[in-house]
Amino acid sequence: MSGNKKAFYFLLIPVLLWLVLLIIIPHIDLFISSFKVDGDSSSAFSLENYTIFFEEKIYWFTFLNTVLYAIGITLLAFVVTFPVAFYLTKVVDRKYASFLTLMLLIPLWVGELVTIYGWVIILGDHGVINESLKWLGIIDKPLPLLYNNFSMSIGLLYMSMLFMTIPVMTTLESLDDSLIEAASDLGASKFTIFRRIIIPHAMPGIVNGGIIVFMLVIGDYVAPNILGGKSNLWFTEQIYNQFLSTFNWNQGAAFGFLLLVISSAVIWMALKLSGQKLEKVGS
Amino acid sequence: MRKLSIAIIALLLASSALSAQDVLRIITWKGYTPPELVKKFEKETGIKLKITYSNNEEMIAKLRATRGGGFDLAQPSQDRISFVQKKFPIYQPIDYSKVNTKQIVPSMLEAVKKNSGVDGKGYAVPFCYGTTGLIVNKKLAPDAKDWSDLWNPKYAGKISYRLKRPLLIGAAFGMGENPFALYGDKKAYEALMDKVTKKLIDSKKLVKNYWTSADTQKANMTSGDVAVESGWDGIGWQLHKANPDIDFVAPKSGALGWIDTYAIPRKSKNVEGAYKFINFMLKPENAAYFTNKEGYGTASLGAEKFLKKEIKDNFSRSFSKADLDNIKWHPAVPAGFETIESRDLEKIKAAK
Numbered sequence: 001m002s003g004n005k006k007a008f009y010f011l012l013i014p015v016l017l018w019l020v021l022l023i024i025i026p027h028i029d030l031f032i033s034s035f036k037v038d039g040d041s042s043s044a045f046s047l048e049n050y051t052i053f054f055e056e057k058i059y060w061f062t063f064l065n066t067v068l069y070a071i072g073i074t075l076l077a078f079v080v081t082f083p084v085a086f087y088l089t090k091v092v093d094r095k096y097a098s099f100l101t102l103m104l105l106i107p108l109w110v111g112e113l114v115t116i117y118g119w120v121i122i123l124g125d126h127g128v129i130n131e132s133l134k135w136l137g138i139i140d141k142p143l144p145l146l147y148n149n150f151s152m153s154i155g156l157l158y159m160s161m162l163f164m165t166i167p168v169m170t171t172l173e174s175l176d177d178s179l180i181e182a183a184s185d186l187g188a189s190k191f192t193i194f195r196r197i198i199i200p201h202a203m204p205g206i207v208n209g210g211i212i213v214f215m216l217v218i219g220d221y222v223a224p225n226i227l228g229g230k231s232n233l234w235f236t237e238q239i240y241n242q243f244l245s246t247f248n249w250n251q252g253a254a255f256g257f258l259l260l261v262i263s264s265a266v267i268w269m270a271l272k273l274s275g276q277k278l279e280k281v282g283s
Numbered sequence: 284m285r286k287l288s289i290a291i292i293a294l295l296l297a298s299s300a301l302s303a304q305d306v307l308r309i310i311t312w313k314g315y316t317p318p319e320l321v322k323k324f325e326k327e328t329g330i331k332l333k334i335t336y337s338n339n340e341e342m343i344a345k346l347r348a349t350r351g352g353g354f355d356l357a358q359p360s361q362d363r364i365s366f367v368q369k370k371f372p373i374y375q376p377i378d379y380s381k382v383n384t385k386q387i388v389p390s391m392l393e394a395v396k397k398n399s400g401v402d403g404k405g406y407a408v409p410f411c412y413g414t415t416g417l418i419v420n421k422k423l424a425p426d427a428k429d430w431s432d433l434w435n436p437k438y439a440g441k442i443s444y445r446l447k448r449p450l451l452i453g454a455a456f457g458m459g460e461n462p463f464a465l466y467g468d469k470k471a472y473e474a475l476m477d478k479v480t481k482k483l484i485d486s487k488k489l490v491k492n493y494w495t496s497a498d499t500q501k502a503n504m505t506s507g508d509v510a511v512e513s514g515w516d517g518i519g520w521q522l523h524k525a526n527p528d529i530d531f532v533a534p535k536s537g538a539l540g541w542i543d544t545y546a547i548p549r550k551s552k553n554v555e556g557a558y559k560f561i562n563f564m565l566k567p568e569n570a571a572y573f574t575n576k577e578g579y580g581t582a583s584l585g586a587e588k589f590l591k592k593e594i595k596d597n598f599s600r601s602f603s604k605a606d607l608d609n610i611k612w613h614p615a616v617p618a619g620f621e622t623i624e625s626r627d628l629e630k631i632k633a634a635k
Contacts, residue, residue, distance in 0.1 A: 038370075056626070058633050125508050147492045230493050233633055244340040245447075246625040247347070247367075 034253035049254035059255075062233040067262060069149075070218040073156050077164045077213045078206060080157065085168040086198070090177070101169070104162060112159050116226050119158065123151050123227075147229035155223035160216045164209035171205030172198070207276045211267050218263050235259055307556040308333045310342055311358040312543065313497065314517075314577045315410070324563050330556045339363050346373040351549030356557040361542045362613040364399040364406050370618065374546045376404040381558040386565050391582045395544055398615045407544035408561055409582035411573070414538035414610055415449045416601075418500070418519040422528045423510035429535040430457025432511050434486035441510035443503050446493045446632060448624045449539055450513055454479045456536040456611065466617055473623050480627040484634040493632075504529050517578035520597040531597075533606040540612040542582070 037046040053059045084104075088097050107115050122128045123145040130142040145151060175198065183193045199206075224234035235255070242252030271278060309316065313336045321332050337345070339360055346357065351373040359367075368374055384392060387409065396405035419427045424438050430453045433442055444450050455462040455475055465472040491509055494500045497518055503509040504522050516538075519531025545561045547554060563569060570581040571589030578597060602610075 058626070058629050062629075062633065124506070126506055225495070230487065230490055231632070231635060238629065241625055241629070244344050245628075246622045247343065247370075248622065 030253040030256060033250050034257050036250045038248075038250060043250075049251050050258075052251070053254065053258060059238065062238055063235050063258065063262070065233050066218060066235040067266065069153065069156075070214055071266070073153055073160070073217050074164075074210050074214045076153075076157055077161045078210065081161050081165040081209075082168060082202075082206075085165050085172055089169050089172040090175075104165060107158070108162060112220075112222050115159060116155050116223055119151065119155050119227060120146065123154070146227070149229065149232050152224050152228040152232050152234075155227040156217045156220060159220070159223060160213045163212040163216060164206075167205040167209040167212075168202055169205075171202045175201045203274060204276060207270065207274050210270060214266065214270075215263060218259065304553060304556065305329065306331045306333055307356060307553050307560055308335070308354045309356045309358070309560070310335045310337050310345065310354045311356075312336065312338065315358055315543070315573070317573055317576050320564070320569055320572060323569070324560065327563070328556070328559055330553070330559065332560075343367050343373070346548055347371045349550070351375075351551075353550075354548050355551040355553040356560060357546050357548055358410065358543055359407070359546055360613070361395045361398050361407055361409065361544050362615050364544070364546060365401050365615045366618045368399075368401045368406055373549055374406045375549045375551065375554075376406055377408055377547065378558075379405065379408075382408055383562045383565065386562075386567060386584050388582050388584050391542065394612070395542055399544065399546070407546045408565075409542050409544050410561075410564065411579045411581050412540060412542045413579040414516050414533065414540050415453065415513065416516065416519075416534050416538040417532045418504055418512050418514035418522065418529065419532045420504060420507070420510050420529050423507075427511045428532055430454055431536075433457070433513065434482065434489060435511075436489060438510045439489045440491055441508070442490050442512065443492050443494050443500075443509045444490070444513035445495065445500070446628050448621065448628075450483075451476060451479050451624055451627065452611075452613075453513060453534065453539055454483060456539075457534065458482065459536070463611060463614055466614055466620075469617070469619065469623075472620065476623055476627050480630055483631050487631065487634055516597075516601065519601070520578040523597070524593075531601045533602050533610075535606075535609075537609045537611040538602075538606065540610040542612075 034049055035045055035047065036043040037048050053063075088100055092100065120127075124130070125142040125144075125146070127146070129145060130139075133139045133143070179197055179201075180193055183197055188196070219236060221234070221236045221240060224232060224237060228234060236259075239252050239255045239259070242248050242255060307330050309332060311334060316332065316334050321334070325331055335354070342357055342359055343363065345353065347367075350371070357374075364374065379396075391409045391412070395407050395409040399405055399407035417427060417430070417432065423441060424432070426432075427435070427438070432438065433444055433454065435442075452462050455478075458479065460475055460478075462472065462475060465475060492499075492503070494503055494512065497515075500512065500514055500518055501522060503512055505526070514531065516531045516533075519529070522529040523531070545557075545564075547557050551557055564573070565581075565583045567583050567585040568589050570583030571586040573579075574581045574586065575589075575591050575594055578594065580598075
């Protein structure tokens, strides 16, 4: 065995350990337990944990709600962050660009919980927005900004949009400015340039960012729990409830698997629709 | 290199030696281990405390995951012990001869012994008690006095509660029913919970938000956004101290009484230390210090003479003699009931 090969196997060990111990074994365990129903003394094999999902409207309805919201927030993240990414890579001077990017990263340093509580302060009945609007005389009763689907979406968008910005910026950086200039010289409109040159070039970054945002949002617990209102539903909260309120871990495992399956399916569909390959997007 | 590895091994040995008998790992509720008492205990016994804050659900889940390991002492509510213990043995029986029972209110000790019991063995020692009832802003809702005020149209948009099982129980009492009497009859209990669920869904438009922690519970009242909410007496009295308009009100149909306890996990590594801590915390002067600070009642016999006047005033202000007699103490929860309640709670949350 050559030294090179030894190094290869040596470095493979941590990767394998990680995959097997932290990902594969726990998932197998969860998978098995999702097919079990606890009796008084022993547990039996059953499909009940999955069938109950389709029988109880509340479960699949929440599930659907979560998936649709996650897709919506992913699209929104693209709409909001694309101009920012474009501005930072193509418009603003290089020396300011890195400083501005750093500013964007600051919310990541304090952690999700703190930023979410920041939104509670901003959106509350006596929060910054409502108090300023009152002071300006625009409203006399506070607007219901907090504890509804609006505040939940803002929180989810805010904590996930950076993960869209960065990959899009990376792809835009590799776009040669002369392509845009050439198109412009040949008489293409701004919209055509955007649609025919910029978007196709940035597509791997957009899909990459989209996948990360979607996964973060669909699996998030903090923002829906704190910013969500009396009617908002998020599937992770139901998984949490199965584990912690009803002590039904088998049911929770089944729900976890359903979440895993559907999010993989959505990502697969997104890759097909955008004509991207996972290998290309992932790199 | 060799010196370094010896040093590391020595360090590891030292730290594991320390963790055996000189450390007590407690999983408890916020506020149940005041820093001053922690310092005092560490000084008296030389045992270092490692404290994890939690709640009933998490406590059970964590101990279940480790099959009763990871902590040396836990503080579950008395009604959440026996059914858990029957299903996943996570606690060990209490050796009451090691507990200084002379400093515990006898009736409470007996009740907890019985309620936490499995096969005739008790699994818990009472520590403190309190009630769940209403926290009311008297300026905004001078007449609120029963669970039914949580769906009183007069307070539309200024109502809040925690969407957990005590709410369903309280609402059932507010509707003139007695859910505890149905603990032996699962069918009837399910039917009652359906009725309660319907009531809470129909009145959902009156609710401002569902609070989820002591902090949100307090914020609701201090911001003036909420006039009536479900809440714990200790929190209500803390709020009263800051703003006399706010106070805890015992619902006419009965405040819900809970007792939080000490229970020892099955794989506790410091059982002796756990008993030392239990006896320390229930010593009258220490127990009184806790009650003076947090406002919750204590199971310690003889702590009363150390209590501040304002603490005694809290009780007499919120509880008349009739209210005291009418406190509904939580019986042990039968197995499987939380599944019914949890589905109902999700239905309420999902309703428009």
